[in-house]
Amino acid sequence: MNREKVKSPVLRMVGITKRFPGVVANDSINLELYPGEVLALLGENGAGKSTLMNVLAGLYDPDEGEIYAQGKRVEIRNPQDSMHCGIGMIHQEFALVGNMTVAENIILGLKEIPFVPSMTEVKEKIKELSKRYNLKVNPDTFIQNMSIGEQQRVEIMKLVYRGANILILDEPTAVLTPEEARDLNRIIITMLSEGKSAIFITHKMDEVIQFSHRVQILRKGKSEAVCNTKDVTQRDLAKLMVGREVLFRIEKKAFNPGSVRVKLEHMSAEDETGRQFLKDISFEIRAGEILGIAGVAGNGQQKLAGVLIGLFPVSSGTIQINGKDMTNKPPIQMIRTGISYIPxxxxxxxxxxxxxxxxxxxxxxxxxxxxxxxxxxxxxxxxxxxxxxxxxxxxxxxxxxxxxxxxxxxxxxxxxxxxxxxxCRGILVAVYPSRGLDVGATEAVRKQILEQREKGSAIVLVSEELDELIAVADTIAVMSEGEIMGVVDAQTADIEELGMMMAGVRRRSS
Amino acid sequence: MRIVLAKRETRSQIISTLVPIISFLVSLILGGIVLAFSKANPLDTYVYMFRGAFGNWMAFSETLVKAIPLMLTGLGVSLAFRIRFWNIGAEGQYVWGAIGTAWVMLYWQFLPVQALLPFSLLVGMTAGAIWAGIPAVMKAVWKVDETLTTLMLNYVAILFAEYLYYGPWRDPKGYGFPGSEPFPREAWLPRFLGRAHWGLFIAIIIAFILFFVLTRTKWGLEIQMIGKNPDAARCLGVNIKWGIIMVLLLSGALSGLAGGIEVAAIAHRLQKGIISGYGYTAIIIAWMSQLNPIAALFVAILMAGLLVGGDQLQMMIGLPAAMGLVIQGLLLFPLLAGTIFTEYKIRIKKTKEV
Incomplete structure (x- = not known):
């Protein structure tokens, strides 16, 4: 029972306070991490999770508080200090140089880097570590040719290469498919068996249940609770996270679609290098309809919204607004058709x-x-x-x-x-409109969007929250790698099926 | 104990105004150190400089003569800087303004003589506008970095002007002096005090018009949006490419007007002496005035005072005239360093011993 508690913590944060103009991001937070465990740091966006971890990573200097690593008081003023304490953090935005190889990226940030580094030695060590942790990383591959999931494993490699024994992962699964997320979990379990430990920042409760041993909940900059994961349910977590019972129900009038306002036909778009980021997209949105766009972040949803207001050119296919061809019209003309855009x-x-x-x-x-x-x-x-x-x-x-x-x-x-x-005069394109907002503001945003729907606007709602899409949208299109994998009715949508499509499995045509 | 910087929550108007003033004082102190090394009493030297630039009407009129082109180029550069287009090519645009004006004055004499002045200035402005328009189009269409193009085009303009007054435009009766024939006397821009001329009023009127345009018009709002967040501006339907090109045409036209007025009012011909670095001083004016057109007028007078006062040093106490330029140069450092105070607060933080 509670074997973690028997050991002494590898990391202890005491009374950490960090203020930013107008907000207290962290209000005297205590945190303990034991060897061989995964601690989930759960909280809404803006609860102070990333700030707290950035203090550990040496990016922020706390206004108050003390940090102990292996029982010794330490001052972490910069990322080097942090690395010295065996702490390594993987940010949501990876710090990799695209046109360099894995091996080159690994040695970039090393403290003692010889004038002429022995690349063969480095590569050998990368291969050995890759095998040990099942990272499947080839030292000679260029970063720009790797998928997001592979790049994340390079980031992990970077940390283990430097001998980090405390890994901090900032919402690591946000950019991953479910399959990649399971791989990540396996990698972390291997590391735990060697006595390393991990802190996992997330706002998804199912991940907490799946991946962590203990969970610490932050709310509005304060530590709300610390518990053993096996003792809590998702419902408990939700309550602690938002501070009250969450109602996932939304008042919504019956679906009553009008004329077609937005129509895309076989629309594709590519960047300057000729890489297609949107492939053969066709759909219609009617007045009074909300089309939800689901997908793992970075699969073309934002680009699709950008194309709709004329930010990116279309390479083939057409866009019709209110029955008029508006393909490749500049933003000002799109705005004049009555489109509103929440980026x-x-x-x-x-x-x-x-x-x-x-x-x-x-x-x-x-x-x-x-x-x-x-x-x-x-x-x-x-x-x-x-x-x-x-x-x-x-x-x-x-x-x-x-x-x-x-x-x-x-x-x-x-x-x-x-x-x-x-x-707004008839069309609203909203991308992650409730991201990072507290519950009250989120409700206000959703209410406004539904009000627009009742007024007969055609609405595109891009969201990463499937619950939100199912509650708010009328139809849901799922995107993966720039393509639409399938369109489903929101009322009968099945989360499992949506998840499959998000991972790139096309919907069986019915 | 450690000193830490904390981001300000609101912008302090007082500090934004104080920074340029304190920067000027700091640059005087730094200049004083340089003077002390040249074995001159800094305080005496500054008194000489001040008297030389503002001591009497004659001196002040000379300061105005230098202030007029500085005002116009300063306004031009500030305008481009407002959309974060680093136009350091005011010098070349100024030279083209002089060339354009001289061209009309010398070769369009079939026009009625009253029409020569306005028409020549218009052509000078157009020439300056085109010279700024080239890097603007290159930036807007192909994203070519403007600091390089604007800077390099300066040398093209200067060398082309030299070609003209050493070559085809050289006055045959000029005893070999590098310069064109003089313009018709009736077409000169009139003077009102010493050599100070009507260009002053033109510059002041333009500054007020610019102030109005920037703060009270649709276009001014769009210029702010482009300068402060081009991505958002694009999402909101502002045409960034057009914005860049239009602003730069105007910026170049203002520097061109400075060059045109300089030849029409002071030199009365295209000659070697007109190219004297006003376009570069304009960069300091733009920063020191914090891109405010009205402030630019006063800063231009101050900078002109440094130039004229520097000349006096040479005559009065045998110091190089470049002393004024040294202080001008020294100004930019405290000014740029000072922006930290507008963005950050300084806090002293106690740390417990480990």
Whole structure:
């Protein structure tokens, strides 16, 4: 019983506090990790999981708190210190150089790197480690020719090569197919048998149950609970994570589709190098219909949304909006057809951070009266328009003139949502609209989307949450590697089947 | 104890205004060290410089003469910088403005003489605009890095101007002096105080128009969007390529106007002396004015004062005139370093002993 507790922890964090402008990301958090165990760090997006782990990785300097590795007090001020303590972290965005080989990438960050490194030695060691942990990594392969799953294994190789005995994985399965996720699990189990330990950041409860021995739940920057995984159910976890009973039900009126608003026929698109990122996509969306797009992140969903508002050119096939051919029209013309767009990366694509909330709210409507006339902006009307939007969409901002980058993530999303919903004239393309939002904000977003549906808009909803898609969407299309694997009715959708299609298995034609 | 930087939660208007002023003072101190090494009393030297630049009406008019092209090139460069297009080719655009203006003045004399001045300045602006438009198109269409193209095109412009006034345009009655024939006297841009001329009013009017355009118009809003987040601007339907090209045409036209006015009001011909680095000083003006057109006017006068004051040093105490340029150069360092204070707060943090 509880053999972990008998041993002393390999890692102990005491009273870690990290503040960012306007938020306390970590509020005196304690954490213990024992040899040979997987600790799941569970929490909603924005709960402070990544921040806490970045403190361990030496990327953030905590404002308060102490860290002990192998029982000794340590100061981790940079990634080197972290590596020195045997800690290695794999971030969601991999730190690999695409046009270099695996072996070259492995030696890149080593501390003692000889002037002329002996590549044969390095390669031998990579092969040996690869065999030991079943990483299936060939030292001579170029990173750019590897799949995401393979690249992740290179990242793991990087850590074990450097002798890390504490592995931190930040949402490692978000980019993996279920099969790849099972492989990852096997690799980690091998490592545990050697006394290494792992921390697993996630917001998915089923993964916690599958992969971890213990689970620590963070909520709003505070540690909510620590428990043995075998003693808890998914339902308990959900409750701890969001702080109340979660209702997965949503009020939704009956499906009552109107005329076809968006129609894609055999549409393909490629990048500058000629690689197809969207292959032969055909579908229709009617007024009052929500088409959900499911898929593992990075399988073309965002590109599909981009194509719909004219960000990327189409190489073949057609896009029709309201019955008119709109293939390869620039964004301004797509916007004029009444399309609204909520981009996935809201800071990078959705707002201009160094401009005021008021201006950001006006960015869809500034071209026409009443906000401007003959090219000249009407500042007073922009301000009163902004005030209306701020109160209607409940955006919390000190002033309409505050730079939007100083708002919290949820309020930034509300700003975008307000602008796009208000300007929406029949078509809404929303990519991960509730990502990173707390439960209240998520509900508000879903409500707005459903309201648009009732008003007769055709809606594309890209989401990585199958539960969300099943609850909100009318039909669900699943994408894998730029192709649509199948389209199913949301009411009768089966999670297992969706999962198969996400992994690239085409739906049996019925 | 450790010193840490914390990101500011709001932008402090006071600090944004203070940074350029303090930077100027720091550069004076740094310049003072250089002066001390040249065995000159820094305080006396600065007094001489100030008197030389602002001490009397004559001195001030000379400062204005240098300030006018600096204002216009400074406005042009600031405009390009607003969309983060690093146009360091104001010098070449200025030279082309001078060439264009001189071309009309010298070879279009079939026009009525009253029409020569406005028409020649217009052609000068167009020439400057085209010279900035080339790198703009290259950037917008093929993503060619603009710092290289704008910089290199400067040398092409300067050498072409030299070719003209040493070669085909050289005044046969000029005793071998490198310069064109003088322009018709009736077409000169009038002066109002010493050599200071109407270009001053043109520059001031343009600065106010620019301020209005940037803060109160649709186009100004789009320029802000392109400069601060081009990806978002694209998603919101702003045509980035057009934006870059239009802004750069205007930026080049302003530097071209500076060159045109300089030959029409001061040199009255295309000659060697007109190429004097205003286009580079304009970069410092753009940064120091924080891309604000009205502020650029004052900063241009300050920079011109350094140049004119530097000239005085040579006459009064035998220091090289380049002293003014040294201080100008020193200005950029504290200015760039100072931006850390607008973005970050400094906090002192106590750490317990391990």
């Amino acid at each position: 996935a990366d809201r800071i990078a694509m959705g707002i201009v951070g160094d401009m005021s909330v008021a201006h950001n709210l006006a960015m869809k409507k500034y071209r026409e009266e009443p906000l401007s006339k003959k090219g000249i902006l009407h500042s007073a009307r922009i301000l009163s328009f902004a005030k209306q939007m701020i109160s209607f969409f409940n955006i919390s901002t000190p002033e309409p003139s505050t730079y939007v980058k100083f708002l919290s993530g949820g309020n930034i999303q509300k700003t975008i949502l307000a602008r796009e919903i208000d300007a």
